[in-house]
Amino acid sequence: MVKLVVFVMVVAVAKSLGNKCDVPPEFWCGSEKVARHCQVTEQCHRFYEPNADKVRFALYYESMCPGCRDFFRTQLTKTFTALKDIMDLTLVPYGNAWEKKDASGRWNFTCQHGEDECVGNLIETCAIHLLKNISIYFPFISCIEHDEFGTPQFSAKKCAKQQGIDLQPIMDCSTSSLGNSLLHQMALKTEALNPPHEYVPWVTLNGVHTEDIQKKAEGDLTALVCDTYKGSSKPAACNKKTGLHHSRRKL
Known part of the structure; x- marks a missing residue:
């Protein structure tokens, strides 16, 4: 449930900025390379990193x-x-x-x-x-x-x-x-x-x-x-x- 909410937030923020990446949204935060390609690196980091324990x-x-x-x-x-x-x-x-x-x-x-x-x-x-x-x-x-x-x-x-x-x-x-x-x-x-x-x-x-x-x-x-x-x-x-x-x- 948490991952779904985070994913929706990333997509919402990205689309509000006019993002039209050719990669399906569900893959945007799957790797650094895709995140950079779709210009959502900052959004992925912002929403995902706080949930990662050391x-x-x-x-x-x-x-x-x-x-x-x-x-x-x-x-x-x-x-x-x-x-x-x-x-x-x-x-x-x-x-x-x-x-x-x-x-x-x-x-x-x-x-x-x-x-x-x-x-x-x-x-x-x-x-x-x-x-x-x-x-x-x-x-x-x-x-x-x-x-x-x-x-x-x-x-x-x-x-x-x-x-x-x-x-x-x-x-x-x-x-x-x-x-x-x-x-x-x-x-x-x-x-x-x-x-x-x-x-x-x-x-x-x-x-x-x-x-x-x-x-x-x-x-x-x-x-x-x-x-x-x-x-x-x-x-x-x-x-x-x-x-x-x-x-x-x-x-």
């Missing part, structure tokens, strides 16, 4: 995992940079860690790649919480994940300087009870996955994980997000073909 994509990872870093480098950073207008991205830095509460009520975390990884998870979790805006914290976290040779503390210092971010509040958070509680929330999000994660990086698309989605995300995340998005107007990156790549998973 593609929800979540990455469950850990800060020093080689496969996770590979996914940032080869897929996530370029895709989110190009498609952030149609992509709702969630980062969950916890992965294959585990936690245990001590007598004081504080959570003790053990991470797959050692203590530095726990520190990295805490830094990135605090950055997400304190910086709030993904346009600010994503480049910072992406920069850390691109740096394969430094400790998380060293990478964070370097990346904060590059991004113009005040690092001290983030580092203070990472050693505080707040940071401890925030990472526990990341643990709960990870443990709530259905099906449970079996490796990292682990992804969900609009809340769903399948091996097919995982494979497509690792091979060409841009194409996956573009194909999933239902809006009539897609970013220019959706018209470009990218090469396939498979990230290294770490069980």
